[in-house]
Amino acid sequence: METLKNFLLEISGQTAYITINRPAKLNALNRETLVELADLLKTLETDTQVRGVIFTGAGEKAFVAGADIAEFKGLSVAEAEELASWGHREVMDKIYHFPKPIIAAINGFALGGGLELAMACHLRIASEQAKMGLPEVSLGLIPGYGGTQRLPQLVGRGKALEMILTGDMLDAQHALRCGLVNEVVPAADLISTCEQLLAKMYAKSSTAIASAIAVVNEGLRNPAEGPAAEIKAFGKAFETKDFEEGVSAFLEKRKPNF
Structure with missing residues (x-):
């Protein structure tokens, strides 16, 4: 495939490691990044070598710190609806329905679109310093990439509404207690924990x-x-x-x- 601008891709054994590589922007999801991710998912779905995927973010601060808000300014209602619709259809839903297990290795901030990306994955493993939230209401918005639908499935209606309506962040242990993540581990063990989970799956059909x-x-x-x-x-x-x-x-x- 063409050279990736916003991602690092490594395929080792049966696992594809996807690193969102915009650390200067805290790995924020702009349109170019999402288009590239959509193409990457299509390639990996048909790659017979790949049986599982690990998503993480470049740097030590962020998994994905949200959408690129600068791209929102000036959008019409129709354009905003199309942006959300495309993001659902081509990225978040593709991850959610991906036929191979995808694990989010949450290495730092997972906010807004970043948490929505993590929630679309099949499993979520967080490092001890990870923080998660949906702060869109502080921008006069609501989550637009599936957050209002997937968060209640994971944590229940009450906790989901608390997070969405306050915009507050959860630390990793709080996220574990309410079911938002599957496990919390030291940062040094984050990728190896994901690898161990996938190894168990690779031994199955x-x-x-x-x-x-x-x-x-x-x-x-x-x-x-x-x-x-x-x-x-x-x-x-x-x-x-x-x-x-x-x-x-x-x-x-x-x-x-x-």
Whole structure:
């Protein structure tokens, strides 16, 4: 692919490491960065070597400290709606529905669009100094990249409204207690913790993992249809090679070779 301007990409083994590389701007998400990320996701989705992704931010201060607010000035209502719609469709939803596990390694500030990016990922691991929040109301705005929808799913309606309406930041331990992140670790252990989680997943069926992600998301999107989606996906698994290998390995008392 073309040379990346706003990201560092390293593929090692089965893992793609994506580092948002705008440290002078605290890795803020401008339009150019989001367009580049959308293209990067398309490439990684079809890369058969890659089975998982770790997102992090360059530098020691920020994962992503928000959107690039300077780009908001002067937008019309229609332009603002299109900006949010495009960001949902081409970036945040693509991450949320990505068929390979994506872990956000939150190494510092994850604010506004940065927290929305982290919430779109499947798992979130935070360093001890990380801070998270949705401060948009202090700009006369609300979250526009899925924050009002995904935060309540993770922390509940009451806590989500507290965070959104006050704009307050949470420290890492507070975020852990309310379910916003999966784990908090020392900064030195952040990437290795993500790698250990992915290693466990790589020992499992990639087709089953992709199916599980899709069915969990469908149940959250449409609870009434969730059970039917699970039943259909469960049945479909029986025609996969991974099912044959998994059952054979179990009966033969050996590790499966997925």
